[in-house]
Amino acid sequence: MDQIDKDINSSSPATPIVHSCCSNKPDHCGKLEVFDWLKDIPETAIKFDIVEVRFKNTRKELFKNVNGLRLNRGDVVAVEASPGHDIGIVSLTGELVYYQIKKQNIKSPETEYKKVYRKAKPADLEKWFEATSMENMTMLKTRKIASELKLDMKIGDVEYQGDRTKAIFYYIADERVDFRSLIKILAETFKIRVEMRQIGARQEAGRIGGVGSCGRELCCATFITSFVSVTTNAARYQEISLNPQKLAGQCGKLKCCLNYEVDCYIDAQKDFPPTNIILETKTGQAFFQKTDIFRGIMWYSFDPVNIVNLTPVPVERVKEIIALNKSGKKVDVLVDESNIIPEKELDYHNVIGQESLTRFDEQKSPRKKKKRRHKFKGNTDEKN
DSSP states (O other): OHHHHHHHHHOOOOOOOOOSSOTTSTTOOOTTOOOOTTTTSOOOSOOOOEEEEEOSTTOEEEEEOTTOOOOOTTOEEEEEOSSSEEEEEEEEOTHHHHHHHHHTTOOGGGOOOEEEEEEOOHHHHHHHHHHHHTHHHHHHHHHHHHHHTTOSOEEEEEEEOTTSSEEEEEEEOSSOOOOHHHHHHHHHHHOSEEEEEEOOHHHHHHHHOOBOTTSSBOGGGTTOOSOOOOOHHHHHHTTOOOOHHHHBOTTSSBOGGGGSSHHHHHHHTTTOOOTTOOEEETTEEEEEEEEETTTTEEEEESOSSSOOSOEEEEHHHHHHHHHHHHTTOOBSOSSOGGGOOOOOOOOOOOOSOOOOTTTTTSOOOOOOOOOOOOOOOSOOOOOO
16 A cells, blocks of 8 residues: 555646547537537527536536526536535536436426536646546556455546545446445545446446447447447347347447337338248248348248248238138239339449549550651761
8 A cells, every 4th residue: 555655646747638539629529518509599588507517428417507607618617516626617508408407307496406616717727637637547556456355346437526535436346346445445545535436338338438340439438328228129120130249339238229220110110910920822831031121021931941032022912911811711922923023223323423443444455656756956967
């Protein structure tokens, strides 16, 4: 522990850790940033004294502007905390805050909001930068202490309060952990009030960030505020192969994007017959293999094991065959020639006027080189 105290005391305030990609702008982006789509609309006579303030990573809270300060997005403010004060960045003001309150089902008249004290002074910013620069080192030291105490937990992140009197330690644990001894050691080592907050694997991925298999930044690190449970039924509705390696995200859980289009697929499949029904024909039994949901086509084959000789059957025709089978009749063929849906051939139309990518593959006829005629200037001696 003495070595830890030496490391802390010897550390000098470093460059502040900025958690955004465009911090040089007044309304720089951050995790869970809200787009103000009412920005260009003139202000109404009704004044909203509630503002939204965001802190490190995914923590945002609502505060009351009791002093009537003129606050805009991107302003750094000192707000009420328990105990002391905290430093945050205004992420939303005006009428949109009312919609955020309505979205979160907060009863505004009955809720006592914490106060916005003032805009941050240079002394507040200096202390805030100093506290922020210590977060990474504190996290590493805390991991070492937790491993020495043999606690089955992982410290994922540390967030210092703006006045450097309190810190929130985010951790992940599969089972219940008795960390009372850890809190005592952390309070004595870092001279702060300690708050332990347990998060899940999805929240940890959102706090760390990264790039997904789609090539874009993780959804949990950009705009997802509430993590809805994702089940394998979402993949089944979308006819996605149940491959755990492809369906799992960086958190090890099912990808959140599996829920994005489920409702659309469920609505499209409302009129589809069950897939476990075998179609009876005079040539044999037809077994379901796959579905083209948005084109309204179900594919059947006469082999229950091997997917060979697939026959596309429209949904209306499948319903007709099922109704005939229930009445004890067998159809001659799955699809009549009049019901065959011709497949459209995809063609590329060069609407922009770009050159073909295969223009260098075409062999061009070699050009004949023309002989140059040399012209001599000046007088030449003529031989008689």
